[in-house]
Amino acid sequence: MNKDQQNELVEDLSEVLQVRRDKLAKLQEMGRDPFHQSRYDRTSNSMAIKNNFDEMEGKIVKIAGRIMSKRIQGKAGFIDLQDQEGRIQCYVRLDRIGEEEYSIFSTYDIGDIIGLEGEVFKTKKEEISVKANNVVLLTKSLQILPEKYHGLKDQDLRYRQRYVDLIVNPEVKNAFLIRTKALKALRSFLDERGFLEVETPILNTIAGGANARPFITHHNTLDIPMYLRIANELYLKRLIVGGFDKVYEMGRMFRNEGMSVKHNPEYTAMELYQAYADYTDMMDITENLISHMAEVATGSMVVNYQGTEIDFTPPWKRMTMEECVKQYAGVDFSTINTDEEALAIAKEKGIEITPGMRRGEVINAFFEEFGEDKLIQPTFITHHPVEISPLAKRSVDDPRRTDRFEAFANGWELGNAFSELNDPIDQKGRFMDQLRKKELGDDEACDMDEDFINALEVGLPPTGGLGIGIDRTIMLLTNSTTIRDVLLFPTMKPIETNKKSDEE
Incomplete structure (x- = not known):
């Protein structure tokens, strides 16, 4: 990618980020500032719903989490909502939540955090889902999550932004x-x-x-x-x-x-x-x-x-340090009793000698050089x-x-x-x-x-x-x-x- 392409990418990114801020500003003008939400009373989570579907089918639940994917098809849409336990599909229809709310819902972005109240059911494809009766925006995400299929791969960035790493790489x-x-x-x-x-x-x-x-x-x-x-x-x-x-x-x-x-x-x-x-x-x-x-x-x-x-x-397994050195370096320190003898064999075997080094320190140096990495x-x-x-x-x-x-x-x-x-x-x-x-x-x-x-x-x-x-x-x-x-x-x-x- 050349410099012009990089500059163009930065400009495009800046435009997308600005669009998110514009959406937030519009919500605030409508008196729907998501950052004014203090709490949301959840009654369940994604894993509990999936693991206990037979008991929960047809029941009303309140769940909350982050939008990880979104598919709008006219007067209905699907989102994948991710909470601490995993993901669950949610089905949102205009005729269930109302035209105004559906219009607002349609502007939500991937990364936004929502609360959703609805009925537990299975789709025609047998996917356990929640059919929304009400959706509320709890936090507007002003940044862009890494693209779905590529995720966050840059190791350095993953460690610096562990919060993003945990979101997009659930494993x-x-x-x-x-x-x-x-x-x-x-x-x-x-x-x-x-x-x-x-x-x-x-x-x-x-x-x-x-x-x-x-x-x-x-x-x-x-x-x-x-x-x-x-x-x-x-x-x-x-x-x-x-x-x-x-x-x-x-x-x-x-x-x-x-x-x-x-x-x-x-x-x-x-x-x-x-x-x-x-x-x-x-x-x-x-x-x-x-x-x-x-x-x-x-x-x-x-x-x-x-x-x-x-x-x-x-x-x-148990062995003495000297036994380990004898096995992997071929040097028997039971026959080497003085500092001078130890330093001489260290020099012969290419062991680094430091000022004031004595027999015991030579034994340890041999162990670190020849034995340690063999102990699987x-x-x-x-x-x-x-x-x-x-x-x-x-x-x-x-x-x-x-x-x-x-x-x-x-x-x-x-x-x-x-x-x-x-x-x-x-x-x-x-x-x-x-x-x-x-x-x-x-x-x-x-x-x-x-x-x-x-x-x-x-x-x-x-x-x-x-x-x-x-x-x-x-x-x-x-x-x-x-x-x-x-x-x-x-x-x-x-x-x-x-x-x-x-x-x-």
């Missing part, structure tokens, strides 16, 4: 209905097992609880920097110290990092903590919780993701190196490892859990190590949290903790290829910024 709703079912299942699963849902601060004075780059803001009254939480872990463990035995929180976390099909700057996570439990108890909860979410939300513990069946049925079926990777696990308890059998696991499926990390470190002296040493990493340029390293150390000194009982990435889990349950498809309003770069960048 999109299904992913969010599955999400809601899955989250309800999660809550009921934990509630039934005695977990207490709590709320902890989103604005923090310290960026802690995980290795991640935070969003930084400023509190004017206190004149201090503050951070949007990257995790809620440290607050939840304070509650265990305070005497709650089982707590959980599900909510938004914020990380000022890259964006990808699996990453959005704000995302939903669930963390839980249980006193007198360890990481093996967390494994049991993880595989039973996620399989329960899958079954409730989709009807099965086996889901098809992009042509691959993923079976969440417990028990899941649900798998627990256990016993992470202590260097990458600043909040996990050391393993008794090998103090270089921790009693920790990550849950993987489709090559993605879905959950992270461990036996919580409750030794305040060891924890302070781990924080000091994180500060060392920060000095070496690691802007994802944790800050020192003196109050958390104090809480551990008061006494944290043996505790198991678990975090689950909700959005990635929902992606698998809904066969979604990008995290944006399971977020109603994903983070998008403003259009104005895009234009500015283009000009520059």
Whole structure:
């Protein structure tokens, strides 16, 4: 399309939009301003009418929704009305609603929101419909919906205008209905097992609880920097110290990092903590919780993701991180005991070496490079190196490892859990190590949290903790290829910024 054609299209579009505004103005002159309508008493919806036709045939109903198609044939017309539950055909005749009302009805546009009262019946073609006795315009749509057969296909526009996406691509709703079912299942699963849902601060004075780059803001009254939480872990463990035995929180976390099909700057996570439990108890909860979410939300513990069946049925496969590296990278770290040896094999295998890197960090780098994407079926990777696990308890059998696991499926990390470190002296040493990493340029390293150390000194009982990435889990349950498809309003770069960048 050349520039002249584009300009002509814009002019045509402007004319159509003006016609809609002219129609609104005429209605307002007649004292029929649709925006003065405050409410409409509905008695039914499209799905209820279709599912219960035998009972509802011949009865008068009041329904409301958006006009999605319109066919006027002289003194009668058909419209498809769309509400939250679906669509239903409505039949409007001049001799039933009157000449004046029919004349006004004939001017309604696709996208307008109406209320309709009428009789439930079947057409000669056996389509369940509503024969209108009265039609009222509730909202005039001043914009144009995408064309019926092509819909809204531009992905960028779909995310920016999710409200239009939901209107013209009704199947999109299904992913969010599955999400809601899955989250309800999660809550009921934990509630039934005695977990207490709590709320902890989103604005923090310290960026802690995980290795991640935070969003930084400023509190004017206190004149201090503050951070949007990257995790809620440290607050939840304070509650265990305070005497709650089982707590959980599900909510938004914020990380000022890259964006990808699996990453959005704000995302939903669930963390839980249980006193007198360890990481093996967390494994049991993880595989039973996620399989329960899958079954409730989709009807099965086996889901098809992009042509691959993923079976969440417990028990899941379990292997240590070193076993995974040995299987997929061919390197046996049980024979590699020093940082120097680890760095040498990393260099030999082409692993990127960062300042201050040690044996445990090399093991993790090997796992991420060679093992992670091989974990298609649900798998627990256990016993992470202590260097990458600043909040996990050391393993008794090998103090270089921790009693920790990550849950993987489709090559993605879905959950992270461990036996919580409750030794305040060891924890302070781990924080000091994180500060060392920060000095070496690691802007994802944790800050020192003196109050958390104090809480551990008061006494944290043996505790198991678990975090689950909700959005990635929902992606698998809904066969979604990008995290944006399971977020109603994903983070998008403003259009104005895009234009500015283009000009520059």
